[in-house]
Amino acid sequence: MIVLRESKPVESCLIVEGFVGRTKVLSDGGRQIMAVHIPGDFCDLHSYFLPRMDHNIEALSRCTIAKVPHTLISDMILKYPHLARFLSWDMAVDAAITREWMVGIGRRNASQRIAHLLCEMLIRLEVIGMVRDTSFDLPLTQEQLADATGLSIVHVNRTLQSLRRDNLISSSGSRISVKNPAKLQEAASFDSTYLAALRNRA
Amino acid sequence: MIVLRESKPVESCLIVEGFVGRTKVLSDGGRQIMAVHIPGDFCDLHSYFLPRMDHNIEALSRCTIAKVPHTLISDMILKYPHLARFLSWDMAVDAAITREWMVGIGRRNASQRIAHLLCEMLIRLEVIGMVRDTSFDLPLTQEQLADATGLSIVHVNRTLQSLRRDNLISSSGSRISVKNPAKLQEAASFDSTYLAALRNRA
């Protein structure tokens, strides 16, 4: 656990290496991963604006984090006012991704959800140069995948199998290879509009 | 429809009266309401930061909207730099609510979801003085409730009935009366932490 719910952080996390998730845990033990962050993401900028964390920040794999003190952020904004806009932009992109996840969990079936997650990862990881030939490393357990998609572990397992059977992806270890990006997008009814901002930063 | 997906708005909407929703529609016709906005909310501040809308803004009831040109926002920020922080705060609160919705859709059952929505509305409407004795006006159809919670219309109907049967709420027309807020919160496993910022604005 990197940052705890209810805490009042005085620094934000910049991910240098590895995968990080934002999670909430319900009283009955149910867990939801609300966002997966990859290297380069500023994963809890919110804590700079909000008084108290309403969720946890968790490492999803072995990872390296740079902690940026809020005071430093404030100083930087004073010096470079333009930075404020960049931070807002970052929050807005983040919110767009969260919204798309919500649609998925609310209205897509299991295979669409998994496929959608993979499509998103393909694009996001590609932007930071972590994709080679439509294949990338996704160091998440099936349990984490389940918590991210609102499914059960067992069903994630079966869904992944069916995606492999349909020849949309293949995987060995944590390496995912998207055999046919176009078909995968179709299976997920994936529309990259919500990620448009990633390509051409304001 | 107030603002269309794919458009590039040059103004943001401030809600003066009525309820507004942010929605996405899937290719198969499925629809998800990702946020419900109430009077006083700045409902598409994102459009000020992002190039293109990734979702729609829809009236959920008869309502009055003030359109604020982006140029005006820019001017105001130049004049009152503190305003920028307020806008970011607004986006952060918004993101917190979206996250909590996601947990609900992903990990709560039907009655918890509905109960949770009502708990949230009770607090948000109370902050803007639209609650009297734990009762408030919620001008949403059951179809809209279904699209907000990721359920079917039929099931929303039955779930509402069971909440009434359990004496947690009562309703006549669009007026909802929360009979026992504490019990409703318990039934929803509602935790108001994510709304904390609403009470004490930065």
Next chain:
DNA sequence: CGTGTACTTGATCGTCTTCAAGAGCGGTGG
């Protein structure tokens, strides 16, 4: 009145969950 929209109810069906158990695999310590 007649029409449209929202709400209600019953019956059936399917997707996904839950429970339970086994297999594979890497790591650790005796």
Next chain:
DNA sequence: CCACCGCTCTTGAAGACGATCAAGTACACG
């Protein structure tokens, strides 16, 4: 070096929660 442990992945079977289909009712509005 091998045995054991824990974690992840896999598989099967049963059952639940919610979706879907199909009518029917209530009510506002022109």
